[in-house]
Amino acid sequence: MSDRENILEIYDKLLEYDDDDKKERLAFVPKQKGKSKSFCMAPWTTIYADPNSVRLCCSAEGDIGSLNGNTLKDMWNSEEMKKSRLAMLKGEKVDACHRCYEQEESGVDSFRISLNRQMWQHYDEMIPMTKEDGTVDKFNIKYFDVRFSNLCNFSCRSCSHDLSSGWYDDAKKLNRIADGDSKVLHIDDETNAIFDEIEPMIPDIETFYFAGGEALFQEEHYKILKRIIELEKFDSKIFYATNFSKITYKDMNFIDMWKQIKKPIHLGISYDAMGKRGEYMRKGQDWKKSVEHVKLFLKECPDHFLHIIPTLSIFNAFDLPDMHKFMVEECGVRVDGLYINMLTGPDIYRVHVLPKEFKEKLKKKYIDHIEWIRKGHEEGKFGYVDFVIRLFNHAIEYVMKEDYTSHLKYFYRETRTLDKLRGECFEDVFTEYKNLKNHIK
Numbered sequence: 001m002s003d004r005e006n007i008l009e010i011y012d013k014l015l016e017y018d019d020d021d022k023k024e025r026l027a028f029v030p031k032q033k034g035k036s037k038s039f040c041m042a043p044w045t046t047i048y049a050d051p052n053s054v055r056l057c058c059s060a061e062g063d064i065g066s067l068n069g070n071t072l073k074d075m076w077n078s079e080e081m082k083k084s085r086l087a088m089l090k091g092e093k094v095d096a097c098h099r100c101y102e103q104e105e106s107g108v109d110s111f112r113i114s115l116n117r118q119m120w121q122h123y124d125e126m127i128p129m130t131k132e133d134g135t136v137d138k139f140n141i142k143y144f145d146v147r148f149s150n151l152c153n154f155s156c157r158s159c160s161h162d163l164s165s166g167w168y169d170d171a172k173k174l175n176r177i178a179d180g181d182s183k184v185l186h187i188d189d190e191t192n193a194i195f196d197e198i199e200p201m202i203p204d205i206e207t208f209y210f211a212g213g214e215a216l217f218q219e220e221h222y223k224i225l226k227r228i229i230e231l232e233k234f235d236s237k238i239f240y241a242t243n244f245s246k247i248t249y250k251d252m253n254f255i256d257m258w259k260q261i262k263k264p265i266h267l268g269i270s271y272d273a274m275g276k277r278g279e280y281m282r283k284g285q286d287w288k289k290s291v292e293h294v295k296l297f298l299k300e301c302p303d304h305f306l307h308i309i310p311t312l313s314i315f316n317a318f319d320l321p322d323m324h325k326f327m328v329e330e331c332g333v334r335v336d337g338l339y340i341n342m343l344t345g346p347d348i349y350r351v352h353v354l355p356k357e358f359k360e361k362l363k364k365k366y367i368d369h370i371e372w373i374r375k376g377h378e379e380g381k382f383g384y385v386d387f388v389i390r391l392f393n394h395a396i397e398y399v400m401k402e403d404y405t406s407h408l409k410y411f412y413r414e415t416r417t418l419d420k421l422r423g424e425c426f427e428d429v430f431t432e433y434k435n436l437k438n439h440i441k
Contacts, residue, residue, distance in 0.1 A: 051150060165183050202233065209239045210224075243270050270282070
């Protein structure tokens with residue numbers, strides 16, 4: 001048996017389908033009888049790119065190359081891409097993918113699981129094309145995730161200049177900017193080579209994921225969206241991760257453009273907390289305008305989906321239930337219009353930094369919120385609730401799982417540094433933490 005045949009045999013054992021169970025196949029494919037904890041369709045269907053790096057996907061760590069002098073097609077069969085394919089086919093974990101593994105261990109659906117559900121149908125086509133060295137000759141991007149620029153109007157606490165141009169001034173004052181670094185980073189400042197490469201792919205792309213920086217600030221996003229509408233390519237899935245602070249670009253209104261798209265788009269809005277808390281975490285946010293934009297979208301685009309996507313951290317842990325309830329009762333967001341990301345870095349901002357007594361209070365608050373969700377469901381106020389209940393239960397498990405209290409002193413060191421620079425005060429905004437500093441070891 002050749003190495004390639006052996007690889008395919010291993011793969012089939014890892015990802016054997018139940019052909020007679022179509023519903024489960026559609027929901028959870030590939031069905032992994034072998035309980036593979038590593039396989040992902042990403043190296044066969046997607047490439048992540050931003051101005052600094054190319055990676056397996058948005059969740060992966062470690063570069064597989066750069067677009068500096070290279071094309072996306074060049075990166076398709078880079079050495080790291082080929083190694084990752086072979087490792088996954090053998091059931092081996094890939095170091096770059098540890099974030100997904102960590103999320104899954106906490107009971108949270110990772111990007112790996114989500115992508116496998118979306119891209120399972122390409123298994124039969126792509127796996128036999130995989131050569132002994134991991135090469136796949138067919139350039140087959142089905143999941144589009146290219147972050148053209150770091151251009152953003154926010155400077156969120158957990159972000160950095162690499163991902164947000166809004167961070168540049170603060171980073172420079174803190175001596176975190178190298179000499180010669182530009183405020184705005186772009187994949188190709190002088191040419192349209194990357195867009196020229198992508199444009200012919202648009203008809204074959206099945207999922208578009210727009211993020212940033214801030215996606216709604218980017219010229220390329222507008223051009224791709226315009227092309228999707230021109231082609232009437234309404235069979236594609238379109239997802240956004242946006243701060244939703246701006247709904248226009250030049251003379252175009254995105255809500256007007258989205259209304260032309262026949263298949264529901266999925267607008268994921270990065271709101272972490274309400275009012276002054278949200279504005280503290282996401283410097284540049286106007287909470288009042290944020291609420292107005294949500295209400296406008298729900299009114300004008302009733303056939304599209306809106307999800308509030310907070311990232312659970314030490315800052316907003318106690319505010320998540322309150323924000324969720326506000327969005328449902330005051331803005332008209334569906335109760336299941338929520339997805340909770342778990343912050344995994346920087347470590348000083350993990351919710352695990354909280355001492356045990358704070359975690360216990362947080363656990364109680366989440367349990368009380370789950371009861372509010374259940375009560376609303378019983379009274380017929382809400383739609384599907386099982387998913388969001390599971391989210392908060394997983395959040396409880398995640399909170400209680402790790403102990404990072406040794407990082408508390410570093411959390412305060414960084415927080416006070418930024419507070420001084422920005423004229424803010426953590427304790428004044430997050431009053432539930434007034435005694436937190438007493439737990440510094």
